[in-house]
Amino acid sequence: MRYRSQAVAYWYFAVAMVLFGLQLVFGLLSAAKYLGPDPLLNILPFDVTKVIHTNLLIVWVLTGFMGATYWMVPDESRTELYSTKLAYIQLGLWVVMGVTAVIGYLFRYGTGNKLLEQPLPHKIVIVIVMLMFLYNVIMTIRRSGRFTTTEGVLLLGVAGAAVLYLPALLHYENYTVSIIYRWWTIHLWVEGVWEMIQGGFLAYLLIRLSGADREVLEKWLYVIVGLVFIAGILGTAHHYYWVGVPQYWLPIGGFFSALEPVALVGMAMYAYSAIRRSGLAHPNTLALHWTIGSALFTLFGAGLLGLAHTWPSVNKWTHGTLVTAMHGHAAFYGAYAMIVLAMITFALPSMTHDRREQGSAVGYWSFWLQLAGMFGMTLSFATAGIGQVYLERILGLGYLDTQLKIQVHFLMLIATATLFSIGVGLFIWDFFRTRPRFEIVAEGAPPAAPARVAVT
């Protein structure tokens, strides 16, 4: 840690860890309900566990984004944060918002609009928190006078995320129109501005971890951002196909969303070649695993598995089946969960006691268990989804009868999800294992960065 105020990141990460753990509890509950019968049918039905599962995901990932930004901006701008007090008030407000939202969901207090279930008061608090966050970050950068490209991309991503949340606050008379604007938030988040955030963290990590040249990395970062938006903005239409829009959105959505993986291929090549060409300049190899892992898993989960069902003539059959769940899990995990875990792994050795830079054995176990678990979950959803498409959509077997015939895949889902949860449990344990330590270590001094370790 080079700046005292970077300590706020620790508390954001700690909250993210707790919420991540809680997310999995509700995920496992939901999976158990797929298998059924459900002893909690009238107390805690599927719709409730599922809302909590997805909302906790969004909240913890955003908490991680904010924490990681508070960690990264002082490093990039070489200054203390503008206001740590503001950062803590923001975190407090955010946690209160998140906890009350989840309690509300237990009683079905919510808007019932997928992924945007937050009640209006909560939505307003979310906007306020985002504004506080942006203000704090912008003031930090302004005061320092040093504004890097990496930081700029991250900041625009965060600001874009705030702006794109606004359509979710409005009321629409027409259900079709409300669906369209719902995707302005959800799709343009995950396939637009959040990819800028991911790109920003990725560039930061690569600059720190590898010996790669900042100018070169930042040039390619721009190219990636350009590719994301050429494809991603018009690619929104891959969610418009069957909801009651003019015909022309089908070819447009198909064509542009099929281009989306180009940016993801770019991102993976970017990460790989930075390390390949310039070697390692930092001992934290565990953080390197998470960083490269995130770029590659995004390519698999978002790029490949997104492409698999993005064309209208395929989507017509797969839309609304477990094939979507297959892609959603792999993509979200690879792109956003893993990049947050990478930032945490990178920052952790300098925020806690008794920790080797290289990462612990537990840390490696956690990495591989999570990867294997998530890969297995993706396969379980895929096999279940493909079975569902053939039986229910193509052969016309009833929904309930189809679900009975694909039970074995739900067993596999629960088994692999358990593996995944053990991996996450180890990560959380590793995080809290040692006390936090907020000492300032100057650049170049041990243990932050011993001499260059050449790996080629």
Next chain:
Amino acid sequence: MNKRQARLFAIASTGLATVAFLGLTLHSHTKFDELTNAQNNTPQVQSGRDVWHKYNCVNCHTLFGEGAYYAPDLTKITQLRGEQYLKAYMRDPSAFYDEQRHRRLMPKQNLSEREITDLIAFLDWVSKVDNQGWPPRPILVTGASIPGTDFGPAQGTSSGTASTLPPGARPVTGTENPIALGAAAFRSVAPACNACHSTAPGVNMAGPSLAGVAARAEELIGSPEYKGQAKDVKSYLIESIRTPSAYVVPGTMYSADGTSFMPNTYEHDLSAEQIDQLAEYLSTLK
């Protein structure tokens, strides 16, 4: 390419895509009214939409294929199920399905009668939105477009008793809603009706699809082609079961010389009550 050019590329491509996207969005707004029959998006439909949201239906079901995958898609449900069926079902889903049998059940939602009516109006509006013909084939809740595919291996050989009911059907105790009893009988009498009839629109097998049979019957009774005795929909359906040849649906694959290919054994093999329940169920298929 240098860094400045790369930045220019990022800004220009984002700008272009944004302009194109906003332009098309504006254009789409001039088409939504027509595509979604906005004139029918009445206050009742809107309050039905609010009911849909209030009870969080979208986190189990999909509508337009969007939502959760724990329960069937409901985009065209009002075209597969009649209003009376849906009302009875919403009041108590457990009268229609058995959790032990297919491991899943919709919890009772405790809607008021008013909410149920509004909800059905909303779902009906949804079913008529011009959404590029999706789904390409009807998505059924239970049963099958192709007979027999919904039977488990143990159930394939015989039919009739509770333990050999198809996976979707509830074991019948005799105290349920007559519509639910009729729906169960449709799959369990011998020979099973669903061996020849689908309730999915357009799926004609050995017998014609019974989707919308009630509406068709209503039209038919008043017309000169009809030679049977029935005066209303229910009696038409009872007649169709008891004496299939009283009136035959046109089509050489359905009858020859005025004699229907549908078995004429039900009159003796089923009780009057069972036939009544079957008619009760079929008359919800509007």
